[in-house]
Amino acid sequence: MSHADAGTDTAARVPTAAKLTLLTLTTMVVGSMVGAGVFSLPRRFAQETGVAGALIAWTIAGTGMLMLAFVFQALAIRRPRLDAGVYAYAKAGFGEYLGFFAAFGYWASACVGNVTYWVLIMSTIGAIWPALGEGDTVLAAALSSVGLWCFYFLIRRGIKEAAAINRIVTVAKVVPILVFVLLALFYFEADVFADNFGGADYSGSLFNQVRGTMLATVFVFLGVEGASVYSRHAKRREDVGRATILGFLSVFAVFASVTIVSYGIMPMGEMAELRQPSMAAVLESAVGSWGSVFVSVGLIVSVLGAYLAWTLMAAEVLFVAAKDDDMPRFLRRSTAADVPVPALLMSTVLTQVVLVITLFSDDAFNFALDLTSALTLIPFLLAAGFAVKIMLRPDAGDASAGRRRDLTVSVVATLYTAFLLYAAGLKFVLVSFIVYAPATILFVMARREQGKQLFSPRELVILAVSIAGAILGVVALAAGWISL
Template structure:
């Protein structure tokens, strides 16, 4: 559910005095947050009967979310001034609709928000479990995460992701602004794997045969991968050091699962490049814990 006040706060809120970069940064992170989940079709691609359906679902999902994103923004600014929208309480769309049609509009949006949040929570819990399940099937996670029930439900992965989700929800309770904290943190958590995936796409485009890709890559594929890498790197920079360090605090312990998987397979724990990534993650996590303890950064 996109909040008009998030955009309004970043571009011209009544008391907003940030720089142009701060305005762009906040808006870009809000945009990342809005489009999180568009990759859901690829996460569940193993259930697709045809590979073409995965790409089609991803494009249609993106266009659908974009249509809602644009519609909500245009309608909101056609009803209230930007300054007033920036001062509305969450969910700000309830305040916008209340100004347009009366009290029932606020009640309607509030009820819809409850349904939306519950649906999003269910969807993201299942998506997170699917990621661990598929990784376990690819021998990148311990074998127990690759187990499923008779109904093809990855029960161990589902239990683990649900427990971790509860931990994150508890952490947000200690934030002064839980909504914006969750927005920035989830965006930063997603941007790190997005950056690595985009960089790997560049590597495949440059040397496709080394990675089992048939045929030679085209210039178009290389350009798309390079632009995605640069754009995601900028977004990660825009997220700020605080959320990058907090993300690494959450990511670093997951290395233990990777180590367990490698030991189960009797393989070398880390290749040279993997060792570098692990070292950066652990160093960032340690720095993040120290920074939080010393008060250098705040949630």
């Protein structure tokens, strides 16, 4: 097919984008963030720190992620023509190759994150069906595979229909989490909370305890940029920023509450040994077996809703990147129902591949959770860096006070994201390189389709760094220096 033919084919296939209201955009942000992570928080925090460390961690994470939310809000206003959020900001600020990496990394993180949902569902059912283990058995992977392909065919029916389902599911899944917090407060034991306060079970410094929780907080906040990703679907551009802040504040209050009240129910040594979803076991210890069933049902609804939202976002990023000629042209095709099927198929395939890889991991859930967070940090860092860049320009805005405020927010968000990369540790940075480096094949395909030079001198340096990191990662895995 010639370039002209491809353009005609695309025009014929891409309809007018569906328009979403502020309420729908906000529920997509909440729906994206409230997924597997919140149900795993009690055990994940208890493994790392006590109450004091948890309070510090949530203060840092809440402040840092709020700054990132403000960054996305400011960029939505100052750069309204940039669609698909994270990817578009990285490209505008740092060039096509790093923009491509941001698009691919964000997409890959969504796909890896989707694996955590299936692992947690199977672990939940595994409490009554031992053959599923903690979501890491062959049978669990097989059933998860059936589920993810069922969702593929559901989403193919139309993006508006899937968005409507997400809005309903968001309401349904928040209720059990709020009930958990209220019941935990009712059964709260002050002496247990006091014993858990200092994290005396852990020999590491308070700084290292807090650092150990950082990837978990990144994971649960993924989705804060959800409205930005769907900016092309918004009825009003200003709704993108409003939905981001409303969604973040709502979810932050819930996540911090779930973590802190759990310390008043069980000794943290016991919480650290719970199977996932640990929230179910915490409530069971307070109210009996019905508490575990109640949370488990809420979890399955929650996770399936989050899976839907993240699959939509993953496909959207590939689709918009292809429309901007930063991904191969086959990914820009969509149906009459505004569903980018090739992008959706590619997302489902990567999720399937990672699902199989988790069978070889020591801890399937935490591996997928931490890798998801690490993959997302590069796109977030580039978006925050772009915000700093445009705020330093004289034309960044007509009000100097507003520009100074946005610059401060952008600098804090950039420093916070850089700290998260440090907190992730070398292991997940290297594994991220293993994922990133081969993706360059897609970049080369897109450049060849346009007849452009494959790499500029600066891009060759970035390519060399990514390949070197991937090689080092593979060697480290092979030699046993790091493990999955």
